[in-house]
Amino acid sequence: AQSVAQPEDQVNVAEGNPLTVKCTYSVSGNPYLFWYVQYPNRGLQFLLKYITGDNLVKGSYGFEAEFNKSQTSFHLKKPSALVSDSALYFCAVGGNNRLAFGKGNQVVVIP
Amino acid sequence: NAGVTQTPKFRVLKTGQSMTLLCAQDMNHEYMYWYRQDPGMGLRLIHYSVGEGTTAKGEVPDGYNVSRLKKQNFLLGLESAAPSQTSVYFCASSWTGGQPQHFGDGTRLSIL
Numbered sequence: 001a002q003s004v005a006q007p008e009d010q011v012n013v014a015e016g017n018p019l020t021v022k023c024t025y026s027v028s029g030n031p032y033l034f035w036y037v038q039y040p041n042r043g044l045q046f047l048l049k050y051i052t053g054d055n056l057v058k059g060s061y062g063f064e065a066e067f068n069k070s071q072t073s074f075h076l077k078k079p080s081a082l083v084s085d086s087a088l089y090f091c092a093v094g095g096n097n098r099l100a101f102g103k104g105n106q107v108v109v110i111p
Numbered sequence: 112n113a114g115v116t117q118t119p120k121f122r123v124l125k126t127g128q129s130m131t132l133l134c135a136q137d138m139n140h141e142y143m144y145w146y147r148q149d150p151g152m153g154l155r156l157i158h159y160s161v162g163e164g165t166t167a168k169g170e171v172p173d174g175y176n177v178s179r180l181k182k183q184n185f186l187l188g189l190e191s192a193a194p195s196q197t198s199v200y201f202c203a204s205s206w207t208g209g210q211p212q213h214f215g216d217g218t219r220l221s222i223l
Contacts, residue, residue, distance in 0.1 A: 034211060042217075043216045044203075044214045045214070049211055090153065096208070097208035098159055099156075100156075101146075101153045
């Protein structure tokens with residue numbers, strides 16, 4: 001069965017600094033990888049996905065993620081964080097017709 | 112374009128009561144999912160459906176039942192609610208299992 005680990009509960013970053021949210025995955029076969037963001041009292045919103053192709057994937061709101069097969073990682077990155085990026089971020093891996101989500105990372109961007 | 116709509120948005124139940132949560136999507140998606148979200152637990156899959164008339168168990172199916180009689184609707188039922196089922200429930204849909212899922216805004220359910 002597929003699984004995802006998000007090792008940090010919370011990530012604090014100063015506004016304007018680079019933001020990284022870490023994710024490692026476990027799946028048999030080729031991975032389908034996703035990042036979602038959740039704002040308070042809302043459902044999850046899709047940010048980006050990796051299925052095949054370039055290891056660097058660009059998504060919504062200036063976010064990107066780097067797929068690293070040897071390290072089984074799919075870290076989310078943003079070059080310059082905004083206060084409005086403060087939210088809960090979920091990594092997910094697909095397989096067997098469904099997704100397995102990580103526990104989420106709370107990102108706090110400090111003005 | 113509404114996307115995924117969940118009703119109701121909030122509900123308080125007493126232990127032992129039953130209720131049905133409704134999810135409707137207007138994107139003609141084949142796949143639909145029900146999750147629960149609890150603090151520190153992430154999202155856990157309850158049941159899912161890969162097409163009209165089909166259902167399958169997810170990670171935490173006990174105490175829940177589902178039906179997919181119409182392609183656009185996916186119902187989640189609690190036959191005898193328990194306090195452990197207090198949670199936020201999310202419905203999602205997608206074209207296939209490998210495509211991004213679209214989420215509703217959740218149903219906040221409290222069971223006393």
